[in-house]
Amino acid sequence: MHSIKSRLTVIPQQFTCTRDAGASLYKDGKGCYLLENRAGGEFSERAKELIADKLGAPQAEGTDCARIVVQLDEKSDIPNADQGYSLTVRDNAVTLTGFGGRGLIYGAVTLCQLLCADQALPALEITDWPDIEKRGHFIESRFGTDLMELSDWQAVVDDMVQKKQNTLTISLYGCWCIQFDNRVSEYIFVPIPKYPELKTPVYTNYFSPKQNRWIKEICDTPIAAKDFFGEICRYGKKWGVEVLPLFNSYGHNTLIPDRYPEVSAKYEDGTPTYNGFCTSEEKTYELLFDLYDTIIDNYLVPCGITSFHIGLDEVGLGDETTGVNAREPFKSHPAFCRCEKCKDIPAKERFISHAIRLISHLKSRGMTDIYLYNDMLYRAHRTPEQDFLPDFVKALEDNGLTDVTVIDWWKYNCRKKLFDSTGFGAEDIRRSKVRCAVKPMNGYYHWQMLHPAIENSCLHGVVANETRCMGYISYSCWDDMYDRTNSAQAQYSWNFEGAPSVAKASMAYCRRLFPTAAEDAYKAFELLERCNEEGGEKREDGSKILSTRVLSESILSYYPYSYLRLSKPYPRNFPGEAMSTILQNREETERLIYQALGCAESAQRIFKELSETAGCDRYFARVYELESENFVCLFEDFLALLRMYDLTQAGIDECARQEILSLAASRKNARLYHMAKREEVKSACNAPIQMRHQSIFMQLFADIEAYASVNRAGDMRLDMLDLSAVGSDRFFDVRGGKTV
DSSP states (O other): OHHHHTTOSSOOSEEEEOSSOOBOOEETTEEOEEEEEOSOSHHHHHHHHHHHHHHOSOOSOOTTSEEEEEEEOOOOSSTTGGGOEEEEEETTEEEEEESSHHHHHHHHHHHHHHOBTTBOBOOEEEEEOOSSSEEEEEEOSSTTGGGOOHHHHHHHHHHHHHTTOOEEEEEEEEEEEEEETTEEEEEEOSOOTTOTTOOOEEEEEEEETTTTEEEEEEEEOHHHHTTOHHHHHHHHHHTTOEEEEEEOOSSSOOHHHHHSGGGEEEOTTSOEEEEEEOTTOHHHHHHHHHHHHHHIIIIIGGGTOOEEEOOOOOOOOSGGGTTSOTTSTTSOOOSBOOSTTTTTSOHHHHHHHHHHHHHHHHHHTTOSEEEEESTTTSSOTTSSSOOOHHHHHHHHHHTTOTTTEEEEEEOOOOOTTSSOTTSOOHHHHHTTOSEEEEEOBOOOOTTSOOOOOHHHHHHHHHHHHHHTOSEEEEEEOOOGGGHHHHHHHHHHHHOGGGSOSHHHHHHHHHHHHOTTSHHHHHHHHHHHHHTTOOOOOBOTTSOBOOOHHIIIIIIISSGGGGSOOTTSOSSOOTTHHHHHHHHHTHHHHHHHHHHHHHHHHHHHHHHHHHTTSTTSOHHHHHHHHHHHHHHHHHHHHHHHHHHHHHHHTTOOOHHHHHHHHHHHHHHHHHHHHHHHHHHHHSOTTTHHHHHHHHHHHHHHHHHHHHHHHHSOGGGOOOOTTOOTTTOOHHHHHHHTSSOO
């Protein structure tokens, strides 16, 4: 039973092998079965489609063929029964019984995953249902997502069906700060004819080894330009996946107030901040409700969708609102209005009043599940007041909105004590007195390093199952590198006890994808996670011990230096800032780099072997080999920079010049080699932003190589803490422009 169960992405609630005769649905390597559909309806057609995709079309007749019966039979004594099913294999017959329409699809998924060519199924009985009603992903409007075509979104739905997930939230509007190209990162994924200024282009800038040229382009966002959000909704409905919009408001909101400043939050003198909304201005709600109604009327109503996410997270007040306006990047642009009407109203009251008004409108438009984030309510993230969740709940009760509101609880660290003082626990969710969902992270930062998020996912699973949350919907960007985490999340939200730990979920994944070398794959993932461990431990004096996650994500990677910071030039001094941080505690940092490098090299070697091993999923082995090599490149790049630093300290002689030249050429070529593989493996939507980050390192070493090749040793002035004099126009361009 163990080996056959290991084929399943999600372990069922009840799985029993019996002593009866099983069923053979293959003959001579081809499907051999008769199918009797007693269920009817669209979902039964989807179940038949899945079975036919696996086995081929059913035979019209045949005495030696197995028989598959698809039927419906209501069952009320299990949770979420409409998504449940039973599967019985006995005496050369398979009976798939859905307890609701989607149960037919999930039962067909289970059957297809159990099947293996030329192998008979043993006699078995499965009864299965999900612990949590709504399971799936929220896909952020961000790098990579902005280039997804309809086929990419359909592939997300297909993956979710295989993982028995049923909820896909898509961010249609979200805004961040300046990071590249001296422009704010802003995204709107639907066309709004009444507000034509709400458009956001996509900028790409990277070196392509495949084409042997720099690619610098500006294009439209496919989902908005081709207006296919409705197609995604319809495709999801076809497969039992509800596709709903997230349209942010207040926080992560700079595009609307910049284009239509009359609704913007204001400074004391009445001038717009170009961030957030003035909630005392009636035009704010005219505009917002126009936008909401356009989405509801054009996309949701035709598909019968009654869910909407209003965001409302991370609303900034003070210095954290710098970098959100390209015209005045170093000025604070608060999201809470300070105009004459708003200034004396506490931020808590303004926030609650705004949320109530949005939820009330959406309820009047037929929305039955209206999500918003928890962070501004619980311990009031980035606001002066603390914990006004009880006040918000009372406002919901007073306005008759508790039946439609869903609080979306998120925390993206992995503390084993559950969540730290800025997080939440089961008791916090219980006292909210409204329906709740949890939001683990799937890794998200695909343009940076592979972040292990299974522990975070498991912790959210613990909380969700303790409190019987109605939803478990991850915070995501979509990349195949997150398949292991996505699989664990599917398990935790469907049947938490089926794999109630990080180790069990990870091993189940390895047995499924790499059955002939599962132990090796498990070891490789452990090694890879050591390159990016969260840490958090402290010394006796209270100082923090450096962790590999801080090392790889916050010190060495370029991404954190793409953010504007007060008192620092912009674009930031890179790699100078990183080198300065390393040199403050070089012995500990360099030792950790070497340790992590050893782990990454070993993981890369194992995944490369798996990509050449029969019986293993060679594609995913290549994906994980690539991400292991990404760590190797990062660590080796900084070891090379540290060596160059040492060579410059006593003056550069000819031997030092030659070594610097050799190191720079070697690291440039290593990046180019890695980039060529990345361009081959990665999707067309994610490759550009990933290649941009890779190109920054490649060009850095190309510039050092060029400098060392045209200067004599005695003329070289190579300051490894500030390479701005060495950096080419291309190096600054790929990072976003010259320092301002």
